[in-house]
Structure formats: C-alpha cells, structure tokens
Amino acid sequence: MDFLKGYLVIEIKGNALERFITQIIESDIRLQNVKRIKKDYYKAEIYASDFKRLRPLVRKRLCTVKIVHKRGLIFLLAKLKKRFLLVLAIIFFISVLWLASSFLWFISIEGLDKIPEARIYFILAKNNAKKGVMKTSIDLDSLEKKLMKEEPRISWVNLEWQGTRLYVKIVEKKIIEKQKAGNIIAKNDGIIKEIIVMKGRALVEEGDTVTAGQTLITGLSDAEGNKERARGIVRANSWYEATASAKLKCKQAVYTGESRKLIVIRTGSKYLRIPEPPSYNKYIVTKTRKRILTGRNYNFPIEFIIEEYKEVKYFKYVRKKEVALFMARERALNNILTKLTQNCVIIDIKSTVKSIKNNKVKVKVLMKTEENIAIYPLDKEGIGE
Numbered sequence: 001m002d003f004l005k006g007y008l009v010i011e012i013k014g015n016a017l018e019r020f021i022t023q024i025i026e027s028d029i030r031l032q033n034v035k036r037i038k039k040d041y042y043k044a045e046i047y048a049s050d051f052k053r054l055r056p057l058v059r060k061r062l063c064t065v066k067i068v069h070k071r072g073l074i075f076l077l078a079k080l081k082k083r084f085l086l087v088l089a090i091i092f093f094i095s096v097l098w099l100a101s102s103f104l105w106f107i108s109i110e111g112l113d114k115i116p117e118a119r120i121y122f123i124l125a126k127n128n129a130k131k132g133v134m135k136t137s138i139d140l141d142s143l144e145k146k147l148m149k150e151e152p153r154i155s156w157v158n159l160e161w162q163g164t165r166l167y168v169k170i171v172e173k174k175i176i177e178k179q180k181a182g183n184i185i186a187k188n189d190g191i192i193k194e195i196i197v198m199k200g201r202a203l204v205e206e207g208d209t210v211t212a213g214q215t216l217i218t219g220l221s222d223a224e225g226n227k228e229r230a231r232g233i234v235r236a237n238s239w240y241e242a243t244a245s246a247k248l249k250c251k252q253a254v255y256t257g258e259s260r261k262l263i264v265i266r267t268g269s270k271y272l273r274i275p276e277p278p279s280y281n282k283y284i285v286t287k288t289r290k291r292i293l294t295g296r297n298y299n300f301p302i303e304f305i306i307e308e309y310k311e312v313k314y315f316k317y318v319r320k321k322e323v324a325l326f327m328a329r330e331r332a333l334n335n336i337l338t339k340l341t342q343n344c345v346i347i348d349i350k351s352t353v354k355s356i357k358n359n360k361v362k363v364k365v366l367m368k369t370e371e372n373i374a375i376y377p378l379d380k381e382g383i384g385e
Contacts, residue, residue: 006048006072007032013041014063029053048074097267097302104133106165113172115153120168123150135161182229184217186210187373190236200230210236216374234374237347240339240367244331245360246324253284253312264305273307280311324361325353332365344371 014020017040024031032045046054048070058065080087107129109120124130127146129138140159147157147170156171184200192208200217204210219230258280265272288306329351340346347368354362 002032002045002047003072006070006074007045008048008051008067009043009045009069009071010051011037011041011043011066011068012063013066014061015040016061017042017063020057020061020063023057024054027053027057043068048072101164102135103164104129104135104138104166105131107131107168108165109168109170111170111172115151115170115172119151120147120170123147124166124168126150129166135164138166182376183215183219184230184232184234184374185377186212186214186216186234186236187375188212188238190238190373192234192236193370194233194235196233198231198233199228200232202232204234210373232374233372235370236373238369238371238373240336240369241364242332242335243354243362243364244328244335245362246319246327246331247360248319248321248324249316249359250319251314251316253282253314256311256313258311259308261306261308264307266303266305277307278309278311280309282314283309283311285309321356321361325363328361328363329365332363333367336365336367340369341371344369 012020021031021034021042021044029050030047034042034044036042051067054065107121107124109117112120123146124143127143129143140161144157144159147168148154153173154170155173158169160167160169189211190209192204192206192210195202195204195206195216197217200219202217204214204216210216216234217230217232219228221227258278260278262277263274265274286308288308290304290306332351333349347370349365349367351363351365354364356362
C-alpha cells in the first residue's frame with residue numbers, strides 16, 4: 001500500500017524536534033520509521049499526499065524539513081513518462097518474447113532404440129505437432145494416445161512442455177526372444193576352483209587353467225537331435241592388473257579473497273553480461289541459474305545466470321613420496337574395481353612400485369579374485385547365480 005500511494009523519506013532538523021513530531025501526529029499526519037540520528041536530526045517516512053500539510057507546522061517552528069528520497073508507484077510512473085520511447089521498447093520486446101514463447105519451436109525425442117526417429121516426427125506432424133504451430137492447439141493427452149495407437153512398438157510415452165520445446169519421452173516394447181541353444185564360455189582367464197553343471201557336459205575340470213572365450217560347458221542334444229542350452233556355474237581364480245601414477249611436484253589453487261558477481265541474461269543462444277567480467281589473471285567461476293515465470297509445462301524463454309568470479313593464485317609444492325605412492329595405488333585399485341562384477345570376491349591384493357622418475361611415481365597393483373566366469377557369448381555378467 002505504501003508503494004502504491006507513494007511516500008517520501010524526509011529529514012527533519014532543528015530544535016525541540018520531539019515536540020514538533022508530536023504536533024505532526026496530533027494533526028493526523030502519519031509518520032513512519034522515525035529514526036533519531038542526532039539530537040537535532042531525525043529521519044522519517046511520510047505519504048506524498050500528506051507532505052503539503054507539514055508547511056503550516058514548519059512555519060511556526062525553527063526547523064527545516066527536506067525530502068531525501070521519493071519512493072512509490074507515482075514517482076516511478078513520472079520517471080517513465082519522461083522515457084516514453086524506452087518504456088514502449090521494453091513493452092514491445094516483452095510482448096514479442098511472450099508471443100514467440102507461445103509457439104512450438106523445438107522437439108526433442110528420448111528413449112528410441114529400434115523405432116526410427118523420423119517415424120515419430122511423422123506421427124507428430126500428422127497430428128499438428130510441428131514447428132511453428134501454437135502450443136495451445138496441441139492437446140498433449142490426445143497426442144500421447146495417438147502415438148501409442150499409430151506406433152505399436154511404443155510401450156509408454158510422455159509429452160511435456162519446457163518453454164518452446166516439446167519433450168517426447170518414449171519407452172519401447174522389449175520383445176523377449178526364446179533362448180537358443182548355446183555353450184558356456186569363460187569370461188576371462190583363470191584357474192578353475194569349482195564347477196557345477198546344471199545342463200550340458202563340462203569340458204574342463206577343477207584345477208584347469210582356462211583362457212577368455214574358451215568353452216567350459218557344452219549343451220547336449222535331446223532325443224529329437226535338438227541341442228539344449230547349457231547351464232552351470234564355474235568359479236575360478238582370476239587376476240586383474242592395473243598401473244597408475246601420481247605427481248610429486250604439484251600446484252594448488254588458493255583464493256585471494258577478491259571476487260565479483262555479475263548477472264548474465266540468456267535468451268536462446270545470446271548472452272548479455274552486466275557488468276563485464278573482471279580482469280583477473282586466474283580465477284574460478286561458479287554459476288547459479290534462475291528462471292522466471294516457470295510453470296509445470298511452461299518456461300519463460302529468458303534465463304538469469306549469476307556468475308561469481310573468484311580470483312585465485314597457484315602455489316607450487318612438493319608432495320611426499322609416501323603420499324604420492326598411496327594416491328597412485330588408490331587410483332590403480334579404482335581402475336580394477338570398475339571392472340569387477342557383483343559376484344566377485346577379492347582374495348588378495350599386491351602392489352609394487354614400478355618407477356619413480358620425471359616427477360612421477362608409478363605403482364602396479366595385482367588383484368586376485370574368485371568369481372563365476374561362466375557366460376554365454378556376448379554376455380557381460382556371470383550366469384547361473
């Protein structure tokens with residue numbers, strides 16, 4: 001209400017100001033946020049419409065009243081009236097953006113594997129969902145049903161608006177093929193520890209050394225001559241090897257305490273930075289994104305990004321050899337762990353220093369495991385468990 005009516009920030013100077021303020025209140029003139037700065041100096045807020053009523057009271061006393069700031073809608077409109085063309089340009093710009101955001105300009109399709117993307121675009125265009133049409137003319141629920149009906153390979157579909165972009169998320173039907181006859185092969189090299197045959201005939205024994213791709217269990221033929229698919233578990237000891245390095249001489253970034261924030265206005269592929277980025281030699285940037293007028297199926301096409309530039313300086317330091325060796329060993333271990341399957345049990349880990357030269361230490365890690373190495377060709381995980 002204060003903003004709509006308009007108010008003034010005033011300063012009052014003179015003698016016996018407490019009595020003067022009391023007279024103002026008794027005259028039914030509303031003062032707000034009265035602050036005493038000094039004994040003879042006060043600040044307060046008053047409605048613009050009440051300011052003229054102060055004149056008779058000021059004349060009777062040895063004090064002065066001065067306007068410091070003008071706040072409110074009436075003053076804002078007065079300023080804008082002087083810049084009519086600028087206001088008109090802003091209104092025109094926002095109107096164009098709003099009008100442009102009411103049309104479909106982009107289509108993104110996710111989840112396709114077997115279905116050609118062109119097929120989905122064809123169905124969408126056939127049902128009036130194509131670039132340049134009004135978003136209000138597209139019924140998403142109806143369009144989802146038509147996609148399901150016209151393309152039987154779709155199991156689930158979801159359409160949603162994100163600004164001027166139509167997102168099409170699709171899940172295809174998966175056809176489960178009948179299992180074909182096949183042998184069980186070794187996933188990787190190893191020494192057989194245990195073999196359990198459920199179907200078929202074992203071609204290896206406990207204690208045998210096998211190589212990746214070697215047939216472990218073969219399927220048998222039934223009475224009609226059809227070969228059945230082999231099934232079984234083959235546990236073996238396998239070895240994994242990895243090498244990693246770490247630097248001895250390093251650089252570390254340290255904040256100087258200097259930083260600056262700026263606002264970036266993004267519209268499509270265009271960016272406007274206010275003000276310009278700082279002229280730091282070295283810096284780290286963090287970004288915070290904020291959209292306005294965001295709804296469930298609508299995003300305003302203007303995005304505000306707050307970029308914070310923090311100045312840094314890099315300091316060189318020498319890492320202890322023990323620390324570098326530990327880091328290299330951990331990196332090598334992580335490289336091996338990414339290759340292990342869920343049924344893998346780690347038996348032993350050995351690490352050796354491969355070299356220390358050229359500002360680097362290299363460590364070699366050898367890991368012994370026990371796991372099910374039985375797979376069908378083209379499979380990645382062990383089977384039978």
